[in-house]
Amino acid sequence: MRLVRVVVGFDLLTVGLYVVIGEHFAGTSADATLNARLNIVRAPIEGRVTLAIKNMGARVSPGGLIAEIYDQRFDTARLLELDRDREDQRIELKRLAGQPRIAETKATQDAAAARLRQADAEFQRANELNTRGVQTAANLDRARATYDVAQQELESARQRVNYLETELASARERLYRGVLQCCSLLDPTYP
Structure with a gap:
């Protein structure tokens, strides 16, 4: 028995x-836990979150991309x-870019300018004849009224051309911005 105790003790x-x-x-190893700052990120929209950072x-960097929704x-x-x-906007541009409206209004403006020149010449003649006493005051008033109407027609035609050109430029700008917005939504790298 003593031998068994010695053998067991030795073992x-x-x-x-x-x-x-x-x-x-x-060597040694140990498990440890590091408590880092915890930030909660909330977005007012729903969707799928994709983390840009792959490693824990x-x-x-400040302002760096962490996740996309x-x-x-x-x-x-x-x-x-x-x-x-x-x-x-394309439809509006076609409607406005149909330059015939602007060309037609410019032609109306040119015609109004020609009528104004003619009315001016008639008014000058009527005024000259009236000063000589050959023509009546009624004819002079009629020539003056024709001249005034021709001036108003010319001014109206000028304003109409200006309005149509502004409307066309506005439609082109809206189309350009719409295309840029659409392209930037499809491809975020689009300028």
């Missing part, structure tokens, strides 16, 4: 030394709205 001593020496030469613990429903609705606006 226990060997196992104990093996554990102590093995731990010393094997990665450094983020894709809301397909909102994007689709906005795209449809922009497409509809673009089509409306």
Whole structure:
């Protein structure tokens, strides 16, 4: 029995030394938890969140992209709205770019200018004849009225041409902005 105790004691001593020496030469490892700052990010829209940072613990520069939110429903609705606006603007541009309206109004302006020149010449003749006493005052008044009407027609034609040119420029600008908005929605890298 004594021999058994010695053998068991020796075995226990060997196992104990093996554990102590093995731990010393094997190195150590430990699990630790680091408490980092926690920030809650909220967005007022729903959608799918895609994180731009792939590794935990990665450094983020100020103003850097952390995540993107894709809301397909909102994007689709906005795209449809922009497409509809673009089509409306194309129709408006075709309507206005049909330069015949502007050309017709310019022709009306030229005709009004010619009538004004003619009325001016008639008024000058009537005034001259009236000063000589050859023509009546009624004819002079009629010539003056014709001259005034021709002036008003010319001014009206000028304003109409100006209005149509402004309307055309405005339609072109709206179409350009609509195309830019639509393209930037489809491709965020579009300028």
